[in-house]
Amino acid sequence: MAFKFFSSEDKTKKWLTGTIGLIICLLIIAGLIFLLSQIKIGLVWKKPTPKWQAIFLDNNQAYFGRIIKETKNYVILQDIYYLQIQQLTNETEKKEEAKPQLSLVRLGDEIHGPEDEMKINRDHILFIEQLRADSPIVQKIGEMMGGR
Numbered sequence: 001m002a003f004k005f006f007s008s009e010d011k012t013k014k015w016l017t018g019t020i021g022l023i024i025c026l027l028i029i030a031g032l033i034f035l036l037s038q039i040k041i042g043l044v045w046k047k048p049t050p051k052w053q054a055i056f057l058d059n060n061q062a063y064f065g066r067i068i069k070e071t072k073n074y075v076i077l078q079d080i081y082y083l084q085i086q087q088l089t090n091e092t093e094k095k096e097e098a099k100p101q102l103s104l105v106r107l108g109d110e111i112h113g114p115e116d117e118m119k120i121n122r123d124h125i126l127f128i129e130q131l132r133a134d135s136p137i138v139q140k141i142g143e144m145m146g147g148r
Helices: 008-041 090-094 136-145
Strands: 050-057 062-070 074-086 099-107 116-123 125-131
Touching: 050 074, 050 136, 062 116, 099 116, 099 136
Parallel strands: none
Antiparallel strands: 050 062, 050 125, 062 074, 074 099, 074 116
16 A cells, blocks of 8 residues: 655645635635725725616605715715606686696706706605606706707
8 A cells, every 4th residue: 555645845835825825815814805895985986877766755846866875874866856846827727727837957057057966965855766768757858968
């Protein structure tokens, strides 16, 4: 019966290979833990989605735009639009079947001059919907943006 003995050189190579492999695995795990912790606290930005979303709030307001980031407490929206009810004139009010006129407004032209980014508190969001490309809102936004 023959026994195969490993030389000390073979043992050193196996130990070195195992140690390097262990270090690489630990670095990968540490990187994943770091990335997941950043996502959890909301520091990792998502790319703006090409799709449009409607965000409905508990104050009966709805905003239309693109979600660029979500954190534990906030949803951040860009390319923001909202519906505005047009005031009825006295002549229009006299008609029984008069319906309020709605218009789509791009955020930014208001007197306080907001930038095109909104941080919405999740506590006030009722729900978020993805809008289809053939949605009348998305089509109107496309017209207002001039095809950009």
